[in-house]
Amino acid sequence: MAKKNTAGESGKKNYGAWIAAVVLSVFWMLVTFVPFSFMVMTGFKQKIETIMYGAFHMPEKFYPDNYKGVITDPTFWTYFRNSVIVLIISLIILLFISACAAYPLSRFKFKLRGPIYFLIVAAMSVPMHVTLIPVFNMTINMGLYDTIWALIPTNVAFATPISVFILTGFMEGIPKELEEAADIDGCGRFGRFFKVILPLSTPGLSTLAIYNGVNMWNEFIFAFTLTQSESNRTLPLALWNYQGQYSSNTAMIMACLTLSVLPMIILFIFMQEKLVKGMMAGAVKG
Amino acid sequence: MKGSTTLAKRRQRASAICAAVFLTPVIILMLVYFVYPIIATFANSLTRWNGISPEKIFVGSYNWNKLIHDAKFWKAFGNNIKVMAISLIVQMPIGILLATFLDAGGKKFNIFKIIWFLPLLMSSVAVGYLFHYALATNSGIFTAISELFGGGKVDLLGNQGTALYAVIGVICWQFIPFYMVYYMAGYSSIDESLYEAAIVDGATRTQYVTKIALPMLVPTIKSAIVLSITGSLKYFDLVYVMTGGGPGESTELMATYMYKESFSKYNMGYGSSIAGGMFILITLIAGVTMYVMNRKKED
C-alpha cells in the first residue's frame, strides 16, 4: 500500500517547481481556512461585536456562552438526532440504488440504455423548486408529512441523477478483464456486481458519500417544507432560534453552524482514506 | 439467475432482465420526482395561476410568449452563462491542480486535503454569511487589502458591475473542493503499476502526469464538465443568500427569477414557464456538450 515514489523524492530536478507548488498550496490553505476560522471565532463573540465589526475581526474577548447556549438547547440535539438518522438511511439507499443503476448503464448493451441515460441527464436539469408542490402533495398523500421519513425519499431522489451519472462514468473506467476473470470463476451478473464492481467503485462511492452526505446534512428546503413540528426538524433549521423578523444574532448563528459542520469534518476525515490510490490493486488481490 | 449459457441471444435477454432489475428503483424515483413534476410544470405554464388558489385559468401560450420577449429572463440566462463559463475556466483547472498535488503527495498531504475540503463542508448559509462580511465595503478583506496599499474602500457586492463576479468567486471557492475530490477519485482508479513502469522508463513525475495520468483522466474531466454545466445553469443557493438577485437585477439567475415569480410575486403560471424554459435550455446545452465531447472520442 505504501507508495515508494512521492513527488518529494523525484524532486531533485525540479526543486524550484516543488517550492512553487508548496507556496501555492499554503496560499490555498489560507484561502480555504481563513473564512472557516472566522466562522469558529465569530461564535465566540458577543452579538454587539458582530453588529459593529462584522465577522472578520478578532474577538475582543473570549465569550463561550454562544456555544454553551447551542449545546444546552435540547432542540439542537433533537434536530441533530433527526439529521443523523435521515443522513445514514438516505445515504445507504442512495449509494446502493445508484450503484445498481450505474452497473447496467456502464457495462451492458440494451435497447433502453440511451433513453434512460438521457433521462438521468435531463433530471439533472430540473430546477429543484418546481418539485416543491408536487412533492408536498405526495408527502401528504403518503401520510409522511411532518415526519423525518418524508425527507429520506427526497434526499435520495434529488441526489440520484448526479450519483448515477458519476458512478456510470466511474464504472466505465473499470477494466473489462477484471469482470471477465470473475465470470470465469463462475460468478453471475449479480455476483460480479457485488464481488468485483462494487469493491472497485469504492473511490467513486466515497466521493459520492462525501458530496451527497454534505448536501443532505445541509439540506433545508424540503426540511422546512415537509416538516413542521419541532420534534421532526433537522439541523439546518436550528438556526431559526436566532433569526427574527428584523434582525438575526450572527454570533449565535456562527456557533450553531460551527457545531453543525463538525460531524461532517469527521465524516470527511474518515471517508477520504478511501480516496487514496492503490485501492484497485488491493481489490483485485482480495 | 441462471448460469451462463453459450447462446448469445439468451445471454442478451438475461442482460436485459438483469438491467431491468438493477434499474427499476432509480427509474421509479426519476418518474416520480422528476418526470411527473416537470410535466406538471409544463402544464402549469399554460395557465394563469397565483400558486395558491384552487383556480387555474388556461391562457395557452401567453406565458411562453411573455418569456421569449422577457428581457429580464434573458439577462438572467446571460448571467447563468457567465456563472457557467467562469466555473468551467476556474474550477476545472484548479480542481485538477489540487488533485494532482494531493495525488503526488499521498498520505503526507492529508492535512492539505482536509483543509482544502472545508469550503464544501460548510452550508451555503454559512458561506453566504461569511462572504457577505469578507466582501463588505467597511470591514471586508478586500477593503483591508486595498487600504493597505493606500487605496479606498472596495464595494464588490453593492456594485452592479462587480456583484455577479464577486458571487461567482464565492461559488468557485465553495465548489473547487468538489472537483478536487472528484479528480482524486479519478486518479485513484489509475493503476499504480503504470506509474512504476513510467518511472522505470526514466520519466519524471511531470512527464508521468502530462503524458499518462492526465490523458487517463479525460473521461472524468468530461463528466465534470457536464456536472459543472448543469450545476451552474440551475444555480440558486449563494445568489439567493448573498444578494437575492440585486443590486437591481445584476445578479439575477434563472432559478432566482423563477423563485421570485413563483413564490414572491404569486405568478406561479409564469414561474412555471421560466422553469420549463430553464429545463429546455439546460438539457439542450448539456446534451450538445455531451454530443460534441463524445463525437471527438470517435474521431
Add this chain to the structure above:
Amino acid sequence: MKKKVIAAIMAAAMVVTSLTACGGKKPTVPADAAGSAEAGAVESGASDAAAPAASTGDDKTISFWNIATDEPDKTIWSYAVDQYNANDSATSGYTIDQVATVNDQYKQKLSVAMSAGECPDVYLHWTGGPMREYIKSGYAQDITAIVDELGLRDKYNEAALEQCTVDGKIYALPVKNQSVAVVFYDKALWKDKGYEIPKTIDELEALCDKMKADGITPFALANSAQWTGSMYYCYLVARYGGSEVITDAYNQSGSLVNDATKYAGDKISEWVTKGYFPEGVNSLSPDNGEDRALLYQGAGMMLHGSWQVASIKSENPDFYENLGAFPFPQVSDSSADQTAVLGTLGDNFLSFNCTGDKLKEAVKMAAYYASDEWKQLDIDNGNLPPLKGATSEEPAWKDIIGIIENASSVQLWWDQYLPSSVAEVHKSSTQKLFDNSESSEDVAKEQQDALDEYFSENSGS
C-alpha cells in the same frame, strides 16, 4: 457475510422506495385531492363554506402558523396559545397547535401549503397585496360578525383595523406593533455638534451638508434588502404629492410617472451624488443590523421602522439612552398633507381559514392578543401594540407616539400595499437610484409598466 446483511437492508430499502413511489403516483389537483385524502378526517359541519380548506391534523386542532422563531417573539406569540389551551380548551374541545417558521422562508412554506389545499387555520401575514391574494383564493374568511359579537372592534386602533378591511369586511386582526418609519438620531451627538431637528427637506439638506463637513455620514442606510431604501422614496413621493400618488396608481386613476416620483427619484440621486449615504449602501444588510451599526459608529440619522427601538434597547443599552426620533421632514411648498406617516399599524396580522365553531374559537384565541395583560407584555418587550390606549414610557417611543398621534393618515409601505408582482419591481427599481444607475423617470416607468401588466393580466378574473 457482511455483504449479505447489507444486501438485505438494501432490498428492504428498495421496497420502501417503491411503496413511496406508488403512493405518489396519484396525479393530484391540489384542492380536490387534499379534500378527498382527508375526507375521513374532515368534519362535515366544519367545511360548509366554499373555502378550499382542509387543515392538517384532526378537526379539533387549530393549526396556527407564525414567524416567532426567536426571542422575544416566542414569548409574545406563545401567550395567546398558552392562554387559550389553558382556559378555553376544556370547554370548547379545541386546542391550538402553533408552528413557527423563520421569516425568510415563511411565505414560501405558506404558499406551498395553500397550493396543496393545506392552508393552516390561522396564519400570520402582512396585509396588502398578499392578503388580497389570500382572500381571492378563498383562504381568508370574513370575520366581521365574530369581531362584533366578541366586541373586539373597540379594542383595536381604528387605522389598524382599517388595514385589515377589504370592501367593508374584516379579514384579519392586527397583532404586534405599530410600525411606522421615523428618523432616529443620537441626541447626545446632535447636542454636542449643535444640530437641530430639520423641519423641511431644505433644512435636512443643509444639515446633511453640515454633517458632511464634520466628517459624518448623514444617513445610516443598509439597502441590500431594498425595502429599506424604498422608505426614502415613498416618503419623498408622499411629501411632494401626497398619499394619493400611490392609491391613484393602484386604482388606475393615475400614473406613477409624474412630478412626485420624479422629485423623489431626483432627490435620492442628488443625495447619492453628494455622499449622504454610506459607501456600499446597496450591499449593507439590515438583517445583520449593519444600518444600526453605522448609527452606533456616529452616522447622523437613520430612517427606519419603529421596531428598531426594541432592537437597540436590547443590543446597545448605552446608546439607547440617547435615542430620539423625529418625523420625516416636509416639503415646504407642497399642498400635500405633510404629516402622513409611512408604516403598518400592526406589523403582523392574523387571518383565518376555517369555518363555523372552529373559526369562532380561532378568533377567540387571537383575541388574547387584544387583552390588557398581553398589551403590557408586548410593551415590555419594546413594542407598541395596535390597541386603543396603548402607550409606552420609553423615551424613544414617546417621540414616536407623538408622531403617530399628529399624523393625519398612515400610508402602508409600498412593497406591502402594491400587488406582490409590482412590489418586487418597486423594490429592485428603487434600489437602482442608490447607485445612480437608473434615472428617476425610468424607475417610475418600470414600476408603472409592472402595474399595467398586473392589471392587464388580472382584468379577466
